[in-house]
Amino acid sequence: xxxxGCHLSSSAGFKAMAETAVxxxxxxxxxxxxxPRGGAAKDINADDVRAFLNLAEKxxxxxxxxxxxxxxxxxxxxxxxxxxARQVFADDLKRMENIPGNLxxxxxxxxxxxxxxxxxxxxxEILDEVMPEAKHTTVLLETMSGKGSEVGSTFEELAEIIxxxxxxxxxxxxxxxxxxxxxxxxxxxxxxxxxxxxxxxxVIGLNRLHAIHLxxxxxxxxxxxxxxxxxxxxxxxxxxxxRFINHxxxxxxxxxxxTPNELDGYKAxxxxxxxNYKD
Numbered sequence: 001x002x003x004x005g006c007h008l009s010s011s012a013g014f015k016a017m018a019e020t021a022v023x024x025x026x027x028x029x030x031x032x033x034x035x036p037r038g039g040a041a042k043d044i045n046a047d048d049v050r051a052f053l054n055l056a057e058k059x060x061x062x063x064x065x066x067x068x069x070x071x072x073x074x075x076x077x078x079x080x081x082x083x084x085a086r087q088v089f090a091d092d093l094k095r096m097e098n099i100p101g102n103l104x105x106x107x108x109x110x111x112x113x114x115x116x117x118x119x120x121x122x123x124x125e126i127l128d129e130v131m132p133e134a135k136h137t138t139v140l141l142e143t144m145s146g147k148g149s150e151v152g153s154t155f156e157e158l159a160e161i162i163x164x165x166x167x168x169x170x171x172x173x174x175x176x177x178x179x180x181x182x183x184x185x186x187x188x189x190x191x192x193x194x195x196x197x198x199x200x201x202x203v204i205g206l207n208r209l210h211a212i213h214l215x216x217x218x219x220x221x222x223x224x225x226x227x228x229x230x231x232x233x234x235x236x237x238x239x240x241x242x243r244f245i246n247h248x249x250x251x252x253x254x255x256x257x258x259t260p261n262e263l264d265g266y267k268a269x270x271x272x273x274x275x276n277y278k279d
Contacts, residue, residue, distance in 0.1 A: 002245070002277045003062030005029040006257040006266040013045060014052035014099070022055070024267045025274065028062040030105075030213075030256040033092050036069050041091065044098045052099070062254045065140075065176070065211050066096060068106035074126040075109040075119035075151055085109070086126050093133035100136030103211055103254070105176045107142050108152035108161060119151045124164045131167040138210055140176040145184040146224040153185040153224070155203040162208070170207045178213035178258075179244065180229070183236055186222040190240035197249050212255045214273075216241065230259045231269045242276045 005026035008017045010033065021029045034041035055061075074085040089106070096104050111119035131139065141161060146153030152161075158175055162168050177200075183189055187196045200206060216234030218227035232238030245255065257269055 001060075001062070001252060002274065002279070003028045003252065003254040004257075004270055004273060004277075005064075005254070006259075006261070006270070007031065007067075013048040015048050015055065018052050018055040018059075018061070020263070021061070022059055024263065025270050026266075027059060028064055028254045028256065030065040030067055030258070032069065033066050033095050034069060034088070036067075037071050039069075041095065044095055046098075049098050062252075063102050063210075064099070065103045065105055065254060065256055066092065068092060068104065070107070072106055073109040074106075075111050075114070075122040077112050077114055082122065082126065086129060089126060090130045090133050093130055093137060093139070096137040097133075097135060103138050103140055103176075104134065105140040105142055105211060107144060108150075108158070110149045111151055112149050114149075116151055116157060120157065120161055120164065123151065123161050127161070127165045127173070128167070131165070131172065134172065138171060138174055140174050140210055142176045142213070143178050143182050143185065145178075145181040145226040146186075147184075147226050153181070155187075155200055159204045162204070170205065174208040174210040175204060176211040176213060177209060178215060179236060179241070180213070180215035180217040180234075181226060183217050183221055184219060184223050184225055184227075186224075188221060189244055190221075190236055193244060193247060197247065201249075206249055209250075209253060212250065212253055213258050214241065214245070214255050215258050228258055228260060230261060230265065231257070231272065238272075242273070245273060246276075246278050 005028035010031040144150040144152040216229040
């Protein structure tokens with residue numbers, strides 16, 4: 001089963017996102033629980049959630065993926081920024097309990113000159129504090145491109161964060177792999193996909209890979225830049241992306257597009273990918 005979707009606006013609620021997904025021929029989606037730049041989140045409506053769950057069951061949706069706001073930085077040098085991350089993280093995970101059994105993704109953050117050796121314990125500290133709120137949600141660290149002082153551009157850094165947390169069972173804490181990010185970080189998923197996935201398995205474990213962000217890249221391999229491109233219009237290319245989604249090790253993992261598109265563009269990309277997917 002190919003669980004394929006895209007990032008959707010949550011402004012009209014869960015039911016509206018599910019209805020939009022169905023129109024796009026998607027059977028999963030990604031969304032923000034609040035403004036991507038932070039701030040207050042809207043109240044969750046129980047009737048809206050019930051309507052969404054009914055649609056998700058009817059159309060056999062895979063797990064959906066909530067994305068933390070971009071301003072969440074659990075390893076900032078600034079204590080107030082870390083406190084903000086702690087509060088938003090915990091509140092988002094409480095909200096996720098309204099749609100149990102799904103996924104919450106966050107960027108590990110940027111150490112802003114402190115160094116990875118300082119940043120990782122800070123990330124672990126906040127995860128240890130907020131994970132009790134995720135009773136029925138799997139929390140995912142996203143693979144990053146390595147721009148600036150980002151943490152999480154290597155599998156080893158992600159593995160270290162996971163290993164040092166108290167609540168690190170594979171069904172509790174895992175990874176979301178972003179194709180643009182890992183390619184930009186120096187993992188050649190186009191020419192050496194088997195080797196990259198073997199390394200992921202050895203360092204982190206493929207049992208921890210719970211979601212995929214499917215993006216082409218505006219920049220070349222190992223550029224350490226985060227520039228998403230439409231599918232087939234970047235350095236990964238359509239053929240490479242098709243090989244990627246058809247890899248046996250990735251079957252059944254929810255895939256969401258974060259390409260620079262409006263809904264019509266997402267619909268076209270979903271159509272192309274479904275046409276080239278082999279069950």
